[in-house]
Amino acid sequence: MVTYTEIKSRIEEVLDSYNANGLAPAKFTVEKKGSSTEIKFDCFGADMYDLSKILLSPLDDVKTSTSCSSLLHKTDNIDIWLHSMMGNGISYAKKGEEFLPEELESVIEAYKTANPLVDENPEKKLANFGVHVYQPDEMFSWDYIAGYEDVKEKIKDSIILCLKHPEVYADIAKGTRKVFESNKPNAMLFEGEPGTGKTTMARVIASEVDVPLIYVPVESIMTKWYGESERNLAGIFDVAHNMGNSILFLDEIDSLAASRDGNMHEATRRVLSVLLRKIDGFESNDKTLMIGATNRKNDLDAALLSRFDQSILFRLPLVDERLEIFKNYAKQLSLEDLQSVAKSTEGMSGRNIKDICEQAERTFAAAVIQNRLDTGLPSLLFYMNSIKQKWLIFQNFYNFRINVWVNIWIDHVVMHANAWEICTNTFNIKCFCAF
Ligand SMILES: Nc1ncnc2c1ncn2[C@@H]1O[C@H](COP(=O)(O)OP(=O)(O)O)[C@@H](O)[C@H]1O
Numbered sequence: 001m002v003t004y005t006e007i008k009s010r011i012e013e014v015l016d017s018y019n020a021n022g023l024a025p026a027k028f029t030v031e032k033k034g035s036s037t038e039i040k041f042d043c044f045g046a047d048m049y050d051l052s053k054i055l056l057s058p059l060d061d062v063k064t065s066t067s068c069s070s071l072l073h074k075t076d077n078i079d080i081w082l083h084s085m086m087g088n089g090i091s092y093a094k095k096g097e098e099f100l101p102e103e104l105e106s107v108i109e110a111y112k113t114a115n116p117l118v119d120e121n122p123e124k125k126l127a128n129f130g131v132h133v134y135q136p137d138e139m140f141s142w143d144y145i146a147g148y149e150d151v152k153e154k155i156k157d158s159i160i161l162c163l164k165h166p167e168v169y170a171d172i173a174k175g176t177r178k179v180f181e182s183n184k185p186n187a188m189l190f191e192g193e194p195g196t197g198k199t200t201m202a203r204v205i206a207s208e209v210d211v212p213l214i215y216v217p218v219e220s221i222m223t224k225w226y227g228e229s230e231r232n233l234a235g236i237f238d239v240a241h242n243m244g245n246s247i248l249f250l251d252e253i254d255s256l257a258a259s260r261d262g263n264m265h266e267a268t269r270r271v272l273s274v275l276l277r278k279i280d281g282f283e284s285n286d287k288t289l290m291i292g293a294t295n296r297k298n299d300l301d302a303a304l305l306s307r308f309d310q311s312i313l314f315r316l317p318l319v320d321e322r323l324e325i326f327k328n329y330a331k332q333l334s335l336e337d338l339q340s341v342a343k344s345t346e347g348m349s350g351r352n353i354k355d356i357c358e359q360a361e362r363t364f365a366a367a368v369i370q371n372r373l374d375t376g377l378p379s380l381l382f383y384m385n386s387i388k389q390k391w392l393i394f395q396n397f398y399n400f401r402i403n404v405w406v407n408i409w410i411d412h413v414v415m416h417a418n419a420w421e422i423c424t425n426t427f428n429i430k431c432f433c434a435f
């Protein structure tokens, strides 16, 4: 039999070998819980199939194997619990203070399988969390995003230069500071309505700097299981940290970290405190950067906001920008046609415009296939129809109608104001009333 102290020293031995390899070991603890001893560890890259093979072999008399979220295996002596839907925590509970040597070794082997020493495939580990890694892709060049020239300039100045020429920034900091500290930005906030190009811009940045983009959707972190959300978050940050040069993109960061004022849910409070700690520890590499995206900046916790070096606003596109976006997705249209579609889409995002263009293409293709039209490319009519459909499904359809009406009315008044030289005051009052 292996006693409680022997179990602890064997586990410390394993953790030391992780430290020696320069890796942050996944959590691995041994605790007395009432009359039982519990060994518990996190599995960041675990494939449950591989793990269950190890678990089964030395524990011959395994009797049950139930659903994935609770009891995994049960023998006369030992219960094995899985603490996650995605397999990132396992515990072994046994009555008394002793384990059989083969039981202990089987636990250690499972830990090693779940957290391989040589970090061969961090992408696989991240995939287990539901996180996707995008490799740099030439397609995502600056031109992929139409308009937003001021935003692009800001990003080039504040992000790209630092990531491409870290040595220049480091030399300056060496010359200016008593104690050297990196002056490179670690965390940026992208703020703006959904569909305004925040994720796409992150892909452009990653491709420009030639590093992978680790895209973390909020659902890969938040779960209903106690304590699991913060473990997921910590696990993702740890794998990203070990991966080195990369951009970590946390989407919908407001769902993780709404303001601590008011009635913040206990679980959110715990996630937020892990997030703050992890952002503080996530710098190190020259080419690492964290980007958080939100469309509710005002709801963000003040402590979190203070962690961002800079916030970049992605507004809804202005009329000229809408025209540029249409040019990207409907390049066959004449300038006059592009102006018409741009004018008719006020308040819409880049994504809405892309949807409109795709819808117009589909309708046109259906007409061609059914021989209602000759081959060619969709005309303005198809885009206008598609815009109309989009407005119909928009909740603020009525706002749009009022908006268009007001615009037409103002055009009309301006025309007459010019023609008949109506005095400016009267014109202002009329506009004011219209709004
Ligand atoms: N300025 C733009 N130019 C070209 N395409 C755009 C633009 N803004 C958004 N899009 C397109 O809309 C879609 C949604 O954009 P995305 O980056 O996911 O927005 P967000 O992350 O802000 O919700 C993408 O396919 C993107 O290519």
Ligand SMILES: [Mg+2]
Pocket: 195, 198, 199, 200, 251, 293
């Ligand atoms: Mg997005």
